[in-house]
Amino acid sequence: MTLDPAYLEYPKRRKDYDHGIYDWSAIQQRNPVIWPGDKSVAVWACVSLEWFPIIPSDTPFRAPGHMQTAYPDYRHYTSRDYGNRLGVYRLLDAFAKAGMRASFATNSAVAQRYPELVADIVAAGHEIIAHSTDMNGTVATGLPVDAERALIAKSLDTLERATGVRPKGWLSIARSQSWDTPDLLTEAGVSYCCDWVNDELPYRFNNGLINLPLNHELSDRQVISVQQHSADSHAQQMRDAFDWLAREQAGRILPLHITPYILGLPYRISALEDLLVDLASRPQAWAATGSQIVDAWEAQQ
Numbered sequence: 082m083t084l085d086p087a088y089l090e091y092p093k094r095r096k097d098y099d100h101g102i103y104d105w106s107a108i109q110q111r112n113p114v115i116w117p118g119d120k121s122v123a124v125w126a127c128v129s130l131e132w133f134p135i136i137p138s139d140t141p142f143r144a145p146g147h148m149q150t151a152y153p154d155y156r157h158y159t160s161r162d163y164g165n166r167l168g169v170y171r172l173l174d175a176f177a178k179a180g181m182r183a184s185f186a187t188n189s190a191v192a193q194r195y196p197e198l199v200a201d202i203v204a205a206g207h208e209i210i211a212h213s214t215d216m217n218g219t220v221a222t223g224l225p226v227d228a229e230r231a232l233i234a235k236s237l238d239t240l241e242r243a244t245g246v247r248p249k250g251w252l253s254i255a256r257s258q259s260w261d262t263p264d265l266l267t268e269a270g271v272s273y274c275c276d277w278v279n280d281e282l283p284y285r286f287n288n289g290l291i292n293l294p295l296n297h298e299l300s301d302r303q304v305i306s307v308q309q310h311s312a313d314s315h316a317q318q319m320r321d322a323f324d325w326l327a328r329e330q331a332g333r334i335l336p337l338h339i340t341p342y343i344l345g346l347p348y349r350i351s352a353l354e355d356l357l358v359d360l361a362s363r364p365q366a367w368a369a370t371g372s373q374i375v376d377a378w379e380a381q382q
Contacts, residue, residue: 102263103286114282114332114381116374120367122326123374124360126183126337127252127275127295128172130202132190133161133216141221144254145302146340161342165195168345173205175350179357183339184371186212186252186275189239199243208370210250211236211271222259229261233269250275250371256297263290273375281326281333283378291379293334293371300338305349312349316356327365334374335360 093099116123135158137147146161148154176183185202187209192199203209213220214236220229233251241247249272253262256276263286266274273283273291280294297303299322304315319337326333344353361368369377 101287103284103292106284108280108282108331111282112381114378116332116367116369116377118367121330121332121365122323122363122367123332123334123377124181124323124337124366124368125293125295125334125371125374126176126181126339126357126368127210127371128169128183128185128339128341129212129252130165130169130185130187130191130198130341131161131212131216132165132188132194133158138217138219140219141223142219142255142257144216144219146306147216164340164342164345165191165198168341168343168350169198170201171345171347171350172339172341172353173201173207175354175357176207177205178354179361179368181357181361181368182206182208182370182373184208184210184250186210186250187240188212188215188218189236190215192240192243196243199240203244208250208372209240209244209246209248210252210275210371211240211248212252213254214239216254219254219257220259220262221257222261224259226261226265229259230265230268233265233271237269237271249273249375250293252276252295256295263288266290273371275371283334283375285382291375293375295336295338297338299336301340301343302338305343312344312352315344316352319356320359323360323363323366327363330365 137143148157185207251266251271252275258276267288267290273293275293275295277292278294278296283291283293285291304310323335360366
């Protein structure tokens with residue numbers, strides 16, 4: 082059977098990448114970045130603050146961690162709700178002990194349903210970034226542009242009403258975007274997104290949007306829930322990652338992607354507390370929110 086020549090034709094074919102969203106760049110080809118205080122590693126804690134509807138949507142896909150058994154799936158629903166009722170407050174205590182500020186990637190449904198929780202996070206000095214509407218608010222190519230635009234606007238507007246500040250950052254569910262997402266985020270006034278994981282420094286899309294990489298391989302969901310490692314193993318992997326980045330002495334980001342219903346459990350939280358205190362005390366470490374990292378990087382470009 083002969084392959085149709087059209088199979089190899091692609092209108093976006095070009096050098097480096099098959100799209101025009103951003104230009105390819107190897108990290109060693111860029112000017113070095115030095116974080117405030119002459120630090121070499123920015124430690125960025127990003128917490129996913131999520132609300133899972135008890136009936137999952139499979140359009141365009143079911144979000145990771147969503148309901149799994151027959152309706153009503155109280156077991157998974159309440160285990161995730163545990164994170165908002167208990168786990169997140171253990172995280173707030175852990176950040177306070179370490180003297181760290183984090184970015185809380187927040188479903189707008191959380192702000193609607195639990196405004197006191199969002200108020201407590203803001204009062205502690207943490208950053209709120211947008212994380213869609215709820216865990217049925219997934220994005221992928223095929224979602225109508227107007228529907229995606231409305232979803233982004235609802236998320237941002239709701240969080241702005243709840244906090245008094247319009248979020249600068251955006252994290253998609255499962256880090257999934259459509260071809261339209263970067264332009265829609267810029268149109269909505271978002272400064273940076275956290276969905277593309279192909280670097281250890283921020284970089285700018287051609288439309289002006291900045292990407293702040295949030296590596297999924299370092300997330301508690303991936304290490305603990307998917308790979309079935311212990312919280313102590315997760316903490317050691319984060320320490321190993323920090324040590325390697327610090328040795329490079331070139332300005333890097335260590336992202337800690339944290340889920341309240343995973344690391345906020347009583348038999349895991351001490352490992353996280355010890356890790357945060359340890360990392361914050363390292364002489365090479367600068368603990369910062371996503372917006373602080375983006376601002377410091379942008380000032381050096």
